[in-house]
Amino acid sequence: MRLTVIGSSPAWPNPGSAHSGYLVEGPEKLLLDCGPGVLGRLRETELWPSVDAIAITHFHLDHWGDLVPWVWGSFYLSNNGPVPRPELWVQPGGAAFLTALGERLGFPDMFERAFQLAEYEPNVAFSAGGLSVTPIRVPHYTLQTYAFRVQNSSRVLAYSGDSAPCDELVEAARDADLFVCEATLLRGELDGEPRGHLSLDEALDAFEQSHARRLVLTHRPCELPTPEEYELAHDGLQLEV
Template sequence: MRLQVVGCSPAWPNPGGAQSGYLVEEDGRRLLLDCGPGVLPSLRAKEGWPRLDAIVISHFHLDHWGDLIPWAFGGLFGAGRDVQPPTLWLPPGGRETLHGLDPVLYANAVLELFEVREYEGQTPFTAAGFDVIAHRMLHYAIESYGLRVTSKERTLAYSADTAPCLGLVELARDADVFLCEATLAEPEPGIRGHLTAAEALDAFAASGAGRIVVIHRPDELPLPDGVERAYDGLELEV
């Protein structure tokens, strides 16, 4: 399977960057993991209006799903009107969450456009023909899921947002490619929600994964020598 990093910025964009969006493709099947601000225009720059089979959202922080709203507007009223919308997989309770955001964000448009489904943690599901399992992560008080995508005995693990936790190591267990966040310079005080680079590398070492690519890292924070950092537009074979 092939991975394209559409956007990998943290909660604020890196210069010129899009927020979280990772496109997985194989045999013409196309799956997008998260859809943060900047992802839709990046996809549009290549193909007018994106034609995808499915989108899976890791959690409801805006930088991971915000472009679903303009996507819904364009699909209902604009340039995407003639394009079959992808199936949209949300975390548990996702429909209700979007309903609750409707008064300020018109989030019901998302429910109107997409065929919406909700996944459950630790329960396999199929999205765009890929086998997916969502592993619960540790991300402040919000329910956040890492996503493990498998096809033809190749596995991509995507941490989404998380602090150190056993679930992260399980998510990446023996994966071929591990997209792992490293948002922080130092561990944050109090309730944890993100990783430092050292913590990401610890999880990588414990997981037995083959390759780590660091995501969700502010441009201004360095990484140790030899550690691979994602960038928008990066393409790789999983």
């Protein structure tokens, strides 16, 4: 399984960086989240992305916003021939959410026309891009949000999405080969209430408790210090899991 970080920014972009997007190849292509800037980055390597499936952790804009231009691009390109219609995995209620948004942004079935829409269930593994993905509900302010545990027959990649400190996140990353974990905050005390994000120390704590083998920090504002001994994601980073 290979991971390419397409975008690694927090909820506002680091300079020149895209928002959340993580491409997992193994051997099909699964995109975890699709924030603003991700589609343009994917188009740097192929004119239109050939991803087989997309899975969205939650509906904060920085994790899904480029699905909108993805719709318009796929409609435009369909004038010239068939355009891939990837699976789009969203949380329970997500299809209705996208239909309601479509009514305001274009037309009600705009997302269904561009994607094969499917809803995952909490803690129930689904197959996407040739991989098994288990969505695990994590606390993130008051918004329904999931971490993903992505597996093939021998390797495990855990992706935090956005999460407050919690046992569920630790379990999502349990013994993973690679844990891609957000570290949005300078200090946990600076978070809202209820909590929604992790500080660097809280991300390290979740990693240690999980006994995952490797940690890559992400979703971190460039203004915050990150000691050199820790791996920090950047757009374009490629890792074998």
